Amino acid sequence: MTAVATRPVQRRVSTKVTRGLTGVAVLLVLAESVSRFGIVPANILPPVSRVLSDTFGLLVDPEFLGDVGSTLTAWAVGLGMAIIVAVPLGLVLGSFRIAYEASSAVVEFMRPIPSVALIPLAILVFGQGTDMKIALVVYASLWPIFFNTVYGVRDVDPVAKETARTFRLSRIGILARVSLPYAAPLAATGVRISAAIALIVTISAELLAGSASGIGAYILRISSGGGDTSLVFAGTIVAGLIGVVVNLVLVAVERKMFAWKKEGVA
Amino acid sequence: MALTTAVPTASRSRVGSERQAARRQWWGRFALRWVVLAVLITLWQVATVAFPSPFFPQPARIFERAALLWFPGANGMLTPSMQSDVLPSLGRMLLGFSLSVVVAVALGTVIGLSRKVGDYIDPIIQFLRAVPPPALLPIFLVLFGTGDQMRVLLIAFGTAWPILLNTIEGVRSIEELKYETATVFRIGFVGRLTRIVLPGAAPKILAGVRTSLSLALILMVISEMVAASSGIGFSIVQAQRGFGFLDMWAGIVLLGIIGFLLNTVLTLIERRILGWQRSSGRETA
Numbered sequence: 001m002t003a004v005a006t007r008p009v010q011r012r013v014s015t016k017v018t019r020g021l022t023g024v025a026v027l028l029v030l031a032e033s034v035s036r037f038g039i040v041p042a043n044i045l046p047p048v049s050r051v052l053s054d055t056f057g058l059l060v061d062p063e064f065l066g067d068v069g070s071t072l073t074a075w076a077v078g079l080g081m082a083i084i085v086a087v088p089l090g091l092v093l094g095s096f097r098i099a100y101e102a103s104s105a106v107v108e109f110m111r112p113i114p115s116v117a118l119i120p121l122a123i124l125v126f127g128q129g130t131d132m133k134i135a136l137v138v139y140a141s142l143w144p145i146f147f148n149t150v151y152g153v154r155d156v157d158p159v160a161k162e163t164a165r166t167f168r169l170s171r172i173g174i175l176a177r178v179s180l181p182y183a184a185p186l187a188a189t190g191v192r193i194s195a196a197i198a199l200i201v202t203i204s205a206e207l208l209a210g211s212a213s214g215i216g217a218y219i220l221r222i223s224s225g226g227g228d229t230s231l232v233f234a235g236t237i238v239a240g241l242i243g244v245v246v247n248l249v250l251v252a253v254e255r256k257m258f259a260w261k262k263e264g265v266a
Numbered sequence: 267m268a269l270t271t272a273v274p275t276a277s278r279s280r281v282g283s284e285r286q287a288a289r290r291q292w293w294g295r296f297a298l299r300w301v302v303l304a305v306l307i308t309l310w311q312v313a314t315v316a317f318p319s320p321f322f323p324q325p326a327r328i329f330e331r332a333a334l335l336w337f338p339g340a341n342g343m344l345t346p347s348m349q350s351d352v353l354p355s356l357g358r359m360l361l362g363f364s365l366s367v368v369v370a371v372a373l374g375t376v377i378g379l380s381r382k383v384g385d386y387i388d389p390i391i392q393f394l395r396a397v398p399p400p401a402l403l404p405i406f407l408v409l410f411g412t413g414d415q416m417r418v419l420l421i422a423f424g425t426a427w428p429i430l431l432n433t434i435e436g437v438r439s440i441e442e443l444k445y446e447t448a449t450v451f452r453i454g455f456v457g458r459l460t461r462i463v464l465p466g467a468a469p470k471i472l473a474g475v476r477t478s479l480s481l482a483l484i485l486m487v488i489s490e491m492v493a494a495s496s497g498i499g500f501s502i503v504q505a506q507r508g509f510g511f512l513d514m515w516a517g518i519v520l521l522g523i524i525g526f527l528l529n530t531v532l533t534l535i536e537r538r539i540l541g542w543q544r545s546s547g548r549e550t551a
Contacts, residue, residue, distance in 0.1 A: 016385045016388075019382070019385035019386045020385060020386065020388055020389040022386060023385075023388075023390055024389055026386075044408055044409060101295055101298050101299075102298060102302050105299040105302040106302055106306060108299070108526070109306070109526065110522075111525075112480070112483075112521075112522050112524070112528075112529055113518060113521055113522040113525060114480065114487050114521055114525065115484065116484050116487050116488045116499075117487050117502060117517070117518050118518065120502055120505075120514055121321070121506070121514065121515075121518065123506070124321050125321055196396075196398075199398050200398040200399065200400055200484070203400050204398075204484075204488050207400060207403060207404075207488075207492070208492070208503075215401070216401065219404050220404065223404040223407070223408065229405075229408055232405060233405060236402060239397060240393055240394070240396050240397035240398075241396075243397060243398060244392065244393060244396040
């Protein structure tokens, strides 16, 4: 039964891969020829082959890797701090009706402020370094994690809570053993959304603040130094690759941690 | 949400009282919201008076400044900052955002309907949507110059991905049965598109539009902070560099208000479009 079923699935996967690769190849050839045949000047749109070789060059360039490390540090520390603050806060505030209503009002007024608008303020308060980036990342990634945790807690099956109460679990016990596992998958989705936002904010801050290090700082250095456009493209491609990897890792973690979710809760 | 489900044989009076209860609840929430805002601003005021810092001026003075900068005076004329910063900002954002919605929904529908097309460009989409849009700013500067064109295109490009991906997902989630029914009733391609595909995908599409809206605001601000000569983002950076902290804060508050208003408008549109669907709200993004 399974053997019969997997074969078409395998074929489907392999056509998908072939088609995907074909798509990428066509795009690359197209972009290469656009600049090779001078439809767009090469100093504006450098040939893909050069951008790609520059990308590989960057991946082994210690100076650039330092920039990547700086960006990732601010990103990870900020995101971690946001998780530490937002998840417990969401658990508690989601559990009490009034607190939930009040906090959702606060969130509604705070959230529309685009985090990048706070960059000038953050520069004043924290300077141009890592602290400033971390502060902005915390602010920006707080909301999605908090919101999703609250939603998760609001959705907890009342029967599960009642059962826990029957077994004389304390309020904190119920929070930790009923609400948290219930809300965890949604909170994780919040973390994934925040991870992307945090990367956006980190790189924006580096671009605008003229930070000493970071991917944004690198891109700014090259492009404002009248440098090679191809390197600017390469830096951006690396930023995109980091985005892809982060997303893949988080999706995989979610799948692994919450595999039980598929059976129990719909 | 739970209130609207399953009252099949309830008497009319009961439905009425439930509706009343719902309305009372809505007013309660509405009142609470503004009370919370008032308390928050009061706390902010108290804190800034108690711990004075040049970087954190009093909210009362910020609002006063904001009113002076943007509210039309007694003569009913638009203030200069409204004309030179706020309106151009909003114009660029709305233009870029509408461009993005139109292109992303159209493209997403095509990809969603055809597995084949989807297979070919899926990896490209996955990569492009992962690039943090602000990182594209230097590239867009090189490609399109420092004018408004660059800003509109950056906003359009950056906001297209959530809408595109959600449209694809929404179109793919439509059940086969609906298409078969359409075949039975001999409904043509256009009819299917407007009566099955788009309405079916609408909730997902709108969830994507909501995510993109906050991105649009971010991109509007950041694109105005670099090589610009007008706009809200430009005015905030100028204020910061000139140590005009009141002006800077007024700009931040204005952006918050704009974000809030845009979100409210979007919620109204969403309610209008999805009114026929019972449980449409509560997207987690």
